[in-house]
Amino acid sequence: MPDEPRLTDRELDVMSILWRNASGTVSEVREQLADELAYTTVLWVLQTLEEKGFVRHEREGRAYRYYPTIEQGDAGGSALSRIVDKVFHGSAAMLVAQLVRERDLSTEELEQMRELLERRLAEEDER
Numbered sequence: 001m002p003d004e005p006r007l008t009d010r011e012l013d014v015m016s017i018l019w020r021n022a023s024g025t026v027s028e029v030r031e032q033l034a035d036e037l038a039y040t041t042v043l044w045v046l047q048t049l050e051e052k053g054f055v056r057h058e059r060e061g062r063a064y065r066y067y068p069t070i071e072q073g074d075a076g077g078s079a080l081s082r083i084v085d086k087v088f089h090g091s092a093a094m095l096v097a098q099l100v101r102e103r104d105l106s107t108e109e110l111e112q113m114r115e116l117l118e119r120r121l122a123e124e125d126e127r
Helices: 009-021 026-032 039-051 072-087 092-102 107-126
Strands: 055-060 063-068
Touching: 009 026, 009 039, 009 063, 009 072, 026 039, 026 063, 039 055, 039 063, 072 092, 092 107
Parallel strands: none
Antiparallel strands: 055 063
16 A cells, blocks of 8 residues: 555545445445546546555445545545645645635634644644
């Protein structure tokens, strides 16, 4: 399995469904996609993900059930790094500022972010 999963937008859409549901058949994934795609297109995406080592399948009756083999956080870290580099010119601060401005974050989410930042600052002070 690759060290840093690199997923296309379509692959990420499919993986998101598999992570949320823990597994899915082609039909189940297809039903939950925002875009209306042909069965064969969804099958092709799942087969591509399997070739990359990101999913595995088991036979279930006449269908195959696909299971994610990578953690959501691993793929999320890779995607986020690409966004920071490509959109925010490597600036994590710009990303966080955009996130705080554009999202309707709850007080709980903001507190979690503050705790993470404070913890990271404390780690830096210890160095």
